[in-house]
Amino acid sequence: QVQLxxxxxxxxxPSETLSLTCTVSGDSISGYYWIWVRQPAxxxxxxxxxxxxxxxxxxxxxxxxxxxxxxxxxxxxxxLNLTSVTAxxxxxxxxARRRSLAWYFDLWGRGTLVTVSx
Amino acid sequence: QSALTQPPSASxxxxxxxxxxxxxxxxxxxxYNYVSWYQQHPGKGPKVMIYEVSKRPSGVPDRFxxxxxxxxxxxxxxxxxxxxxxxxxxxxxxxxxxWVFGGGTKVTVL
Numbered sequence: 001q002v003q004l005x006x007x008x009x010x011x012x013x014p015s016e017t018l019s020l021t022c023t024v025s026g027d028s029i030s031g032y033y034w035i036w037v038r039q040p041a042x043x044x045x046x047x048x049x050x051x052x053x054x055x056x057x058x059x060x061x062x063x064x065x066x067x068x069x070x071x072x073x074x075x076x077x078x079x080l081n082l083t084s085v086t087a088x089x090x091x092x093x094x095x096a097r098r099r100s101l102a103w104y105f106d107l108w109g110r111g112t113l114v115t116v117s118x
Numbered sequence: 119q120s121a122l123t124q125p126p127s128a129s130x131x132x133x134x135x136x137x138x139x140x141x142x143x144x145x146x147x148x149x150y151n152y153v154s155w156y157q158q159h160p161g162k163g164p165k166v167m168i169y170e171v172s173k174r175p176s177g178v179p180d181r182f183x184x185x186x187x188x189x190x191x192x193x194x195x196x197x198x199x200x201x202x203x204x205x206x207x208x209x210x211x212x213x214x215x216x217w218v219f220g221g222g223t224k225v226t227v228l
Binding site: 039043045103104109110 | 121122124150152154156161162163164165166169170175207209211214215216217218219220221222
């Protein structure tokens, strides 16, 4: 059974960098698109960005200046870095998978809450 | 990129139908037939229920159906069951390798 598991610090200080990892188990990370999505409490989901297992990532223009995504095929993980965080970045962060030629996300993690606070 | 608009809540009695709308623009919902719907129970990851507007993945009951008219997509759950009580959100491709999501709708089975 293929599973995605988000991990990382649950608390990040303002102005610091939020770093999350999504570990893929049960299948190879290669050959798929991987995305990060977040959901602030009481609000809708926001697409952060996506990247293929290799290649150039695409980021939400509103976050582009602060976001970096990467894939580590040796560890079957992909990661998210969000710099200069503020309280507005407090949210549940999800990773998800999209198959090539499919226009939806067929597998999701359970999400991890990240709180930005001093 | 603006979020897709969904009603915050919807409800129905067991056996009834409930329809959730998802309104976007001609740059997302109206421009592509790549609308998908996801179900999320508390503490669980989202599960795709509908993709490409009206297609059901294997294993999803045919009580779930999707449609689109113009810039608005809809998810209908017919024959509501207790286990259908969950949050539902829509998503659409928005061009340039980007996606936009809805705010989510909490469905309550009365």
